[in-house]
Amino acid sequence: MTPTMPTTPSPPGIQAPPQVAQQVAARLLALVGDPGTATVPCRVDWAGPVDVPLADERAVQAACGVMEVHGRASGRPTPLAVDYASTVAGVLAAQGVCAALLGRARGAGPAWVRTSVGQAALFGVVQYLAAATADGQEQETAGPRRCAPDSAGHRPFVSADGVVFEVETLEAERWLGFWQRLGASRGAVRDGWAPFQQRFGTA
CATH class of the missing domain: 3.40.50.10540 (Crotonobetainyl-coa:carnitine coa-transferase; domain 1)
Incomplete structure (x- = not known):
C-alpha cells in the first residue's frame, strides 16, 4: 500500500x-x-x-x-x-x-x-x-527559436521492418558511430546531423 x-x-x-x-x-x-x-x-x-x-x-x-x-x-x-x-x-x-x-x-x-x-x-x-x-x-x-522545423514536423525514425523508434545523443561522434555500424554512408550521416540536432530545440 x-x-x-x-x-x-x-x-x-x-x-x-x-x-x-x-x-x-x-x-x-x-x-x-x-x-x-x-x-x-x-x-x-x-x-x-x-x-x-x-x-x-x-x-x-x-x-x-x-x-x-x-x-x-x-x-x-x-x-x-x-x-x-x-x-x-x-x-x-x-x-x-x-x-x-x-x-x-x-x-x-x-x-x-x-x-x-x-x-x-x-x-x-x-x-x-x-x-x-x-x-x-x-x-x-x-537558441531553440532558431531551429525551424520542416513542413512535416519532426517525425520519428522508422526501421526497414516498420518499427518506429527514436535516437537520442548530444555528441556527433556517437551519432556517427551508430549510423556507421548500420552501414550508412559518411555523407548521409553528416547531412543528417544538423537536422537531428534541431529536434532538441523544438523539444
Whole structure:
C-alpha cells in the first residue's frame, strides 16, 4: 500500500494538492523507507508564485510554456498527452522532503517544503527560456527559436521492418558511430546531423 504524502491542510479557498503530484511524491518517499518523511510538512499546489489562476495540468502547460515548446515541431501550441508538470512537481516535492531530512540529520532546525505544478513546468522549460532570451551569438546559433522545423514536423525514425523508434545523443561522434555500424554512408550521416540536432530545440 502506497503511503500518503505528508501534507499540511490547505487554507480555506485554496485547492487541494494536485493528485498526480501527490501520488508521485508518495511513491518516491515510500522508496526512501524513512518514517521521518511523514514529519516534514509538505505542500504542493497548482500555481505557487505563478500569478495566473491555474486549476489543472492543461492550464499549467498552456500558461508556463510547455505547450509552446512542445508544439514547435508542428507550428502550433500542443499539449503533452501526459501529466508531465504534475509528475515533475511530485519529484520536486519528494526531493524537498529528502533534503529536509538530510538537513535535520546534520543538525538543522525544522523545515517545511512547498512547491507547485506551475513551478515544475517552468523548471522543465528553463533551458528553452534561457536560450530564447540569450544575448549575442549564442542566441543566433543555439537558441531553440532558431531551429525551424520542416513542413512535416519532426517525425520519428522508422526501421526497414516498420518499427518506429527514436535516437537520442548530444555528441556527433556517437551519432556517427551508430549510423556507421548500420552501414550508412559518411555523407548521409553528416547531412543528417544538423537536422537531428534541431529536434532538441523544438523539444
